[in-house]
Amino acid sequence: xxxxxxxxxxxxxxxxxxxxxxxxxxxxxxxxxxxxxxxxxxxxxxxxxxxxxxxxxxxxxxxxxxxxxxxxxxxxxxxxxxxxxxxxxxxxxxxxxxxxxxxxxxxxxxxxxxxxxxxxxxxxxxxxxxxxxxxxxxxxxxxxxxxxxxxxxxxxxxxxxxxxxxxxxxxxxxxxxxx
Ligand SMILES: Cc1cc2nc3c(=O)[nH]c(=O)nc-3n(C[C@H](O)[C@H](O)[C@H](O)COP(=O)(O)O)c2cc1C
Numbered sequence: 001x002x003x004x005x006x007x008x009x010x011x012x013x014x015x016x017x018x019x020x021x022x023x024x025x026x027x028x029x030x031x032x033x034x035x036x037x038x039x040x041x042x043x044x045x046x047x048x049x050x051x052x053x054x055x056x057x058x059x060x061x062x063x064x065x066x067x068x069x070x071x072x073x074x075x076x077x078x079x080x081x082x083x084x085x086x087x088x089x090x091x092x093x094x095x096x097x098x099x100x101x102x103x104x105x106x107x108x109x110x111x112x113x114x115x116x117x118x119x120x121x122x123x124x125x126x127x128x129x130x131x132x133x134x135x136x137x138x139x140x141x142x143x144x145x146x147x148x149x150x151x152x153x154x155x156x157x158x159x160x161x162x163x164x165x166x167x168x169x170x171x172x173x174x175x176x177x178x179x
Pocket of ligand 1: 010011012013014015016017057058059060061062063102103104105106109112113139140141142
């Protein structure tokens with residue numbers, strides 16, 4: 001049966017949006033029925049209507065940007081009201097999530113992105129979703145040249161490149177085999 005996925009994202013300077021589009025393309029080419037939505041266009045969706053939810057955001061101060069944490073909290077509270085947050089958080093068969101985070105790591109590298117991914121993971125783990133993966137995509141700090149050239153990750157201008165975005169696309173297609 002055809003699998004259904006949604007790619008949800010928030011992006012201010014376009015990096016996360018590029019990655020979201022690549023994931024959408026990869027899933028589509030693998031035959032998945034996929035919709036792409038900015039989180040502010042996706043207020044009403046129910047994660048449980050999908051076999052796969054992909055959710056993407058940039059790291060802001062090693063956390064999620066406020067609109068993203070507000071979105072996740074609102075949906076979590078709805079699920080709690082619906083009795084979907086159970087003691088022990090048993091896995092719900094067929095419900096999967098992919099978390100993706102773009103980051104620039106100017107100070108401490110990927111360690112200033114992973115806490116954001118771990119935080120988002122908990123919202124889905126609590127409602128029994130299977131965490132397929134967490135992807136961290138190194139990206140230019142658009143609008144901040146010093147952070148894009150002098151940081152721990154070196155010269156990150158132009159990232160993610162077309163080549164890297166193609167790899168994301170391929171990885172998304174491979175991931176769909178696990179649905
Ligand atoms: C306010 C602000 C805070 C940021 N904080 C971090 C951070 O803590 N760690 C990090 O690796 N990158 C940080 N960044 C860089 C962004 O995470 C990175 O450039 C990201 O790819 C931007 O995504 P977008 O283009 O989708 O908005 C920050 C950027 C901004 C604007």
